[in-house]
Amino acid sequence: MTRADITDLIVEIIADIDDEADFDNLDPEKPLRDQLDLDSMDFLDIVMELRKRYKIQIPEEDYPQLATLNSCATYLEPMLKDV
Amino acid sequence: MHARFVVIGGGLSGLAAAVRLARFNENVLLLEQHSRVGGLNSYYYRNSRLIETGLHAITNYSERSQRHTPLNRLLRQLKIRREEVGIHQQLGSAVRFPQCTLRFSNDFGLLQEEIERCFGAQVDGFNRFVAHLDTINPFLATPFISARQVVSTYITDPLLVDMLLCPMCYYGSSIENDVDFHQYVILFRAIFQEGLFRPRATIREFLELLTDRFTAFGGTLRLKTGVKRIVTRNNAVAALELDNDEIITCEQVVSTIGLDETLRLLGETDHRPQRGQRLAFSESIFVVQAGVRQRVPDDTACLFFSAHHPFIYQRPTDAVDFRSGVISLPFNFNGLHGDRDTLEIRTTHLANYDLWREATTEPERYRRLKESSVKQSRQLAESLIGPFADLILFHDSFSPLTIERYTGKREGAIYGSPAKVKDGLIGYENLILAGTDQGYLGIIGALLSGVSMVNNHLLINHQPSPTRED
Ligand SMILES: Cc1cc2nc3c(=O)[nH]c(=O)nc-3n(C[C@H](O)[C@H](O)[C@H](O)COP(=O)(O)OP(=O)(O)OC[C@H]3O[C@@H](n4cnc5c(N)ncnc54)[C@H](O)[C@@H]3O)c2cc1C
Numbered sequence: 001m002t003r004a005d006i007t008d009l010i011v012e013i014i015a016d017i018d019d020e021a022d023f024d025n026l027d028p029e030k031p032l033r034d035q036l037d038l039d040s041m042d043f044l045d046i047v048m049e050l051r052k053r054y055k056i057q058i059p060e061e062d063y064p065q066l067a068t069l070n071s072c073a074t075y076l077e078p079m080l081k082d083v
Numbered sequence: 084m085h086a087r088f089v090v091i092g093g094g095l096s097g098l099a100a101a102v103r104l105a106r107f108n109e110n111v112l113l114l115e116q117h118s119r120v121g122g123l124n125s126y127y128y129r130n131s132r133l134i135e136t137g138l139h140a141i142t143n144y145s146e147r148s149q150r151h152t153p154l155n156r157l158l159r160q161l162k163i164r165r166e167e168v169g170i171h172q173q174l175g176s177a178v179r180f181p182q183c184t185l186r187f188s189n190d191f192g193l194l195q196e197e198i199e200r201c202f203g204a205q206v207d208g209f210n211r212f213v214a215h216l217d218t219i220n221p222f223l224a225t226p227f228i229s230a231r232q233v234v235s236t237y238i239t240d241p242l243l244v245d246m247l248l249c250p251m252c253y254y255g256s257s258i259e260n261d262v263d264f265h266q267y268v269i270l271f272r273a274i275f276q277e278g279l280f281r282p283r284a285t286i287r288e289f290l291e292l293l294t295d296r297f298t299a300f301g302g303t304l305r306l307k308t309g310v311k312r313i314v315t316r317n318n319a320v321a322a323l324e325l326d327n328d329e330i331i332t333c334e335q336v337v338s339t340i341g342l343d344e345t346l347r348l349l350g351e352t353d354h355r356p357q358r359g360q361r362l363a364f365s366e367s368i369f370v371v372q373a374g375v376r377q378r379v380p381d382d383t384a385c386l387f388f389s390a391h392h393p394f395i396y397q398r399p400t401d402a403v404d405f406r407s408g409v410i411s412l413p414f415n416f417n418g419l420h421g422d423r424d425t426l427e428i429r430t431t432h433l434a435n436y437d438l439w440r441e442a443t444t445e446p447e448r449y450r451r452l453k454e455s456s457v458k459q460s461r462q463l464a465e466s467l468i469g470p471f472a473d474l475i476l477f478h479d480s481f482s483p484l485t486i487e488r489y490t491g492k493r494e495g496a497i498y499g500s501p502a503k504v505k506d507g508l509i510g511y512e513n514l515i516l517a518g519t520d521q522g523y524l525g526i527i528g529a530l531l532s533g534v535s536m537v538n539n540h541l542l543i544n545h546q547p548s549p550t551r552e553d
Contacts, residue, residue: 003356017159019117037150037151039151039156039539040151041156041159041160042159044538044542044543045159045160048106048107048542049107051223052107052108057544057546058544058545059544059545059546060543060545
């Protein structure tokens with residue numbers, strides 16, 4: 001997956017978790033938490049969805065690395081390079 | 084048979100746990116001993132009418148826009164949309180003692196005004212108390228603290244202390260004459276600061292939503308499948324033996340049937356010190372003609388009452404203690420039941436399990452006790468909300484024995500063991516306790532317990548360093 005694929009994937013997963021999320025004007029450099037008003041339980045669901053789809057295990061201590069769309073891409077790129 | 088994850092008990096906590104597990108995992112099995120899910124909050128039919136076993140009201144009302152409230156979080160976690168539930172707010176509720184009545188609604192300002200009206204001198208203390216509650220994280224696993232003592236340090240009028248305890252006791256205290264302070268904080272927010280609502284339909288449709296979600300995620304539900312024994316090896320669960328002697332091997336188990344009930348399946352008993360006796364309740368249900376609306380208050384969904392102060396919340400010396408309780412008028416919710424020809428009035432009181440048990444030695448005596456309890460409860464309710472006896476089409480009632488028989492809750496104790504296991508850990512590496520004896524009570528509490536125990540113990544990967552499965 002390319003970085004663009006990964007950010008699309010994250011947006012798709014969030015849209016599935018929260019059907020009211022509004023992705024207009026989403027800044028890939030700014031925290032998803034603030035822009036989409038997500039909480040730790042929502043983040044858990046993003047992580048779980050990634051595990052379910054791609055068998056990626058993300059430990060709790062790495063959750064901060066998923067803070068922004070860009071940081072998601074950076075963190076997940078090596079894990080999803082063969083997908 | 085083999086299942087990777089097994090949830091024992093299809094009450095609300097078990098359903099929630101099962102939905103969470105199945106959403107992200109394969110091979111999840113939910114076992115329920117009865118022919119129907121729901122546990123304490125299920126339903127049955129009498130005279131061709133669906134009767135809910137519980138559900139006076141659901142706590143934790145919140146607006147859609149408040150994304151981080153327990154209700155909205157739970158719905159997202161369980162992948163249920165608000166429209167699917169249909170959320171109807173209460174028209175108001177009240178706490179009534181002989182000296183005064185405090186009204187409250189889903190607008191916390193009403194309770195504050197009522198306290199100012201009835202307890203002017205306590206307003207400062209009450210506001211400081213509420214400010215203190217805002218600083219508490221009640222979900223930390225902490226040892227028991229007496230809510231009565233904490234409330235009393237802010238509020239000096241013992242009548243107001245009792246009036247602020249009474250609803251919390253009835254809607255979620257497993258201990259006598261008090262509430263665990265953290266449980267109190269949860270309940271205070273749930274009942275007073277957030278408020279009460281009912282779903283558009285009955286508990287049946289709500290349970291169907293949860294079961295449909297579970298099966299749509301690929302989970303397997305087996306009804307009429309009681310667990311008889313939990314087989315362990317080296318401090319871990321290896322298998323479950325069912326009532327029909329079938330063996331299910333498994334990797335992770337969530338038990339929602341209660342602590343003592345789970346220990347019994349493990350062949351153990353609980354040796355920890357108990358905090359008083361188990362509390363049992365009796366509930367009467369009156370199915371009445373819709374004309375009752377003109378007789379009884381139209382602004383009260385739940386009336387928490389005590390005919391005496393000090394308020395007594397303990398195992399009664401008689402079969403039922405009619406001096407306090409809850410009267411539920413499930414039609415006093417915005418936009419509900421307006422088109423119905425018949426409505427329900429329900430009453431709840433504390434009961435003494437042993438005396439009910441004793442009465443069963445003679446079926447006739449048990450029947451008479453049930454009838455006389457219904458009658459006394461009805462008379463008491465009429466004295467508080469107005470006469471409705473002539474409008475009753477039929478009635479039914481549950482004793483602590485009914486509850487024990489249908490849910491397996493020992494001694495019919497709806498709120499379970501007086502001692503709670505807040506972290507859900509009971510000494511086996513792959514066995515988690517959720518539901519009533521984990522400590523979150525009521526419908527929202529049970530759902531929250533199922534969700535949070537699964538999240539914390541079975542979904543979040545607490546191991547450091549990233550790895551790939553398989
Ligand atoms: C009359 C009444 C009125 C109530 N009113 C309200 C209300 O208005 N609002 C509110 O919020 N709460 C209310 N409650 C409380 C609420 O219903 C409970 O707190 C909640 O439903 C508890 O859910 P649970 O999953 O923890 O336990 P349970 O519902 O007890 O679930 C346990 C399940 O496990 C099953 N089980 C037991 N043993 C086994 C076994 N060995 N093998 C397989 N399955 C087993 C049982 O059959 C049951 O289905 C009421 C309760 C009652 C009884």
